[in-house]
Amino acid sequence: MDGEMDVDATDQRGTKRVAESESEDVSKAKRIKALDPDVVNKIAAGEIIVAPMHALKELVENAVDAGSTSIEVLVKDGGLKLLQITDNGHGIDREDLPILCERFTTSKLKEFEDLSSIGTYGFRGEALASISHIAHLTVTTKTANSSCAWRAHYGDGKLVPAKPGQSAAPKATAGRGGTQITVEDLFYNVPTRRRAFRSSSEEYAKILDVVGRYAVHCSGVAFSCRKHGDSGVSISTPVAASTVDRIRQIHGSAVANEIVEFETADKKLGFRASGLATNANYHVKKTVILLFINHRAVESTAIKRAVEQTYSAFLPKGGHPFVYIDLEIEPHRVDVNVHPTKREVNFLNEDEIIEMVCSEVRSKLAQVDSSRTFLTQSLLPGAQAIESLQHDQPISSEAAAAADQERPAAAATPKTPATSKRPYENNLVRTDSKIRKITSMLVPAPSPSQDPSHANAATEPGNLPSDDGLQYETTDRQPLRIALTSIKNLRATVRNDMHNALTEMFASHTYVGLVDERRRLAAIQSGVKLHLVDYGLAGSEFFYQVGLTDFGNFGVIRLDPAPKLVDLLKIAAETERDDHLAQNPQPPSHEDTAIETIFASAAETVAATLIERRHMLDEYFSLQISAEGELCTIPLLLKGYVPSLAKLPRFLLRLGPYVDWSSEEGCFRTFLRELAAFYTPEQLPLPPSRRDESGGDVEDVEQDEEEESFIQTRRAQMARMLEYTLFPALRARLIATTGLLRGVVEVADLKGLYRVFERC
Structure with missing residues (x-):
């Protein structure tokens, strides 16, 4: 049929369409060619000048750098047709005008080291160059020593004549001291970018936001901004305004x-x-x-x-x-x-x-x-009396008199308008750090050495968590400035794997309580939903991210007296050997002798590796090892959190075979993963009472009283650290990645529960 498209039946959907220039010979390898400088400059301009507001921001910063005390902004069609900024600053010398709009020309930066002490807004010399590649740029400037002003026109970073046939050199003209920069037809040669702007009023609002920000901050500088053709100004701030x-x-x-x-x-x-x-x-x-x-x-x-x-x-x-x-x-x-x-x-x-x-x-x-001029509902003086009335309990005359005294103050508070709608109960989020916690309802069994009258003292409101005698001291060590490409790549990998909804959930959650120490489960509330979180998985990712953000600037945990590194490694090697033999029960043979030799030499090999790299380990990871092989310090990742030192020998042993010492990025990634595994909260056995009820650990070997006492102490310490240290840190710093989705399970939704109750 005429008018129908000819479609090749063999073409598969999603197949790359061949361009006309490629259709001649697809089998030939494509040669690498340098881009045309004009294309390079337009790409750079598109990165720096994304919208009219970005062009204005660069021009305002240049004007402030020039010592201006008055900045006037004129805008037409949201800055796409005209964007003009006039200042009374130092101006630009006539001799500097020919290279004014060339890339990387600046008066504020000479050497790369100057970046560490830069104190001005602009320093790269790319703003005017970028604007000249995507707009028609005119500069009129006059210095204090010049007898007249000079006007120059620019295109693609170079001087161009105002009209065809004229000279491109700057021309003398009348003008006041300072600089006036006129940007016309922004993005005239980038039609796709120009069509992306929806309305001029929206772009003008963004321009007003930029001008308003600098008008608030730059004291001693007068700002004004108006639309072209309007008699009034949208923003006007005098010089002397506070x-x-x-x-x-x-x-x-x-x-x-x-x-x-x-x-x-x-x-x-x-x-x-x-x-x-x-x-x-x-x-x-x-x-x-x-x-x-x-x-x-x-x-x-x-x-x-x-x-x-x-x-x-x-x-x-x-x-x-x-x-x-x-x-x-x-x-x-x-x-x-x-x-x-x-x-x-x-x-x-x-x-x-x-x-x-x-x-x-x-x-x-x-x-x-x-x-405050509004009435809050928490901690009111009459709350006790009101609560007793809600429960239909008798109220004393003294309490009634106290409530009457509070009524005039409440009556003076402005009432909510009648038109406002009361939110439904199933949309209310009931979380308050001052209210009673769920853990206070679970009374722990008193130990023999504990007075029964004080069994629930730790859960009483107002008691502060114990710090277990931890002491901290500050040092004079200056923080390192890490600019390694490998660390930047690892940080970028974490950001690219970020899960927005999960990150927001952790950032706004409220800790509910510890659920299971053996499976490492805790309950948190986010909004009107209750979630179970695998805090082992979340802690591993969090400590890895802490290792990346604080890389080279860790605190230290000093070991006194310092143990021998090889002794710790031998403990780990013996444990690994026993686990291997327990999993592979075989009659004695020559293979067992070989296994004994392997595990015995592993400790010596790993110790030699770590001692050889002790300077790098100390500088980047605060893992200090003396030349004699003593372990002096280990890194401190989170103040108030103490990792299980029982995991230290295994952590040190794994630094040998599980760390990629052959490449920089691989070394940092694998080392920080092992460090995060060391810091991850360990699994703890259930208390004896819960162990008997669950029936899951009946066949476990009976532990002596000393070990059971240690586990009880560690369990109480872990509960405090989770509530007061780890989960607040997760709320403040964690970037939740997609891998954490398998560690979070929703167990209750208030809206869903209301629907169930309504059916009942």
Whole structure:
């Protein structure tokens, strides 16, 4: 039939379609050729200038670097048609204009080592070059020493004439001191990118967000931004305006009126943080964070998550804060060159710095917590009386009088509008760290040496967990800055394997209790769902990730007196030999003698390997071995968590055959996996009472009283470490990978239970 497509019946769906240039001879090997410089420059431009807001961000940073005190922004069609920024900075010399838009031309960086002390916004010399490859760029500039301004036009990084037939050299013109950069027809030669923008109003809103961020942060600089053709301005901040006034003009009085100021610093960590945050009277549906690290506007998922968790104790459910953070870190501790648009930065001691900032914000919020204007439902003075009324119990006259005294204060509180809907009970998440835990309902059997009256003392509210006498001391060791490609690749592998829903579940969970020490199961609540978690599997992945993030900067656990390395290895080798013989019961033969020799020599071989590499092990893993073969220290991965030292000999023995010593990346990966296995919580036998009830361990060999006492002590220690150390660390730092899906099982859903009850 005419008009129908001719389809080859032999073609298979999913087969690669051959391009016209390849159809001549497919069998020939394709030659590798260097890309045309124009293609290379356009690729680079597409990475740096993703949208008009990125072009504006680069131009604003250049203007601030030039010492400007006034920056004016003019926008047309969301910046796609026109994006103009005018400043009164130092200007650009006439002699520098010919190479202004060439790639990697900059006045702020001379050597690679300068990156460790960079203190300006721009330093790579790629912003103007990238813009000139995807837009028509015009620069008008005048320095203080110049008698006139100079105007130059650029295309593809080079000077071009304003009109065909004219000279491309910069032309003298009238102008004021400073620089005016005009970007026209952005992405005119990248039609696919240009069509991807949905509306000019949406792009203009993003531009206003960028201008607003720098207008809040850059004190002493006046900002204005308006649309082309409009008489009024969208943003206008005077030079003398304070930070609070700038927030009031840009984000409104509702934010500025509920601001608290915070500031913290630490010389050892090399940082100083200050900022402004809203108190408990203000909340919106979405968190707004203005984060500046070394005066550069960046984004950080870790900081945002930590801030939201900090405010979760002060704001009602669904409420989010406004926070402005100015974080200054010593330049040699920050890597600013990790993202094409410089949207993200890496810095040392990230977790410690975030915790100190959030702790300071938390303390400031607690100081002004009494100024809340809404009624909270927890820990009210009349809660005892109200609870007794709910249970139809008689109430005393004194309690009634106390309740009457509380009523005027509650009546003065603004009431909820009648139009608001009450949430259904099956959507309510009932978790509170102050309420009674499920473990408090399980009364442990008192030991012979324990007073029965104090049997449940550990579960009484208000008792702090024991630290088992652990003591910590700080050292003067400076943190290492690790920039190894192998470590970056391993970190990227973890990020690529991230499971978003599972990571969010761990980040927002509430620990319920320990379920089974033998199968290493614990219960956690996330939202309205209850899950069983294999904390052995989760702990193994967590400690591996800690090894990657803290690589080269571990704490140490000092062994005093230091045992001989070979003695520990012999213990492990003998255990492995006994296990092998138990699994392979055979009559005595020559093979048994060979096996004895193999296991006996294994300890010596592994000891020689570790002693030979002791300097690398000490520098990267804090595993210190003396020249005489004594094990002085082992790495400390998590403060407050003590690994089972009974696993130490086997851990050391496995460092020989199970670590890939032939390649750098393979060595780091396998070593950290073995270290994570050593730190993973071990399986513990059930208590005698539960062992008899379950019937699963009836044939086990009876243990002596000393070993049983040790297991009881370790069981109590493990329960404390899981609740107060490991699971809080999982909530704060774990990136859940897809492999953890098999270690998490949903056992209850509140909505499902309500449906069951409704049918009953």
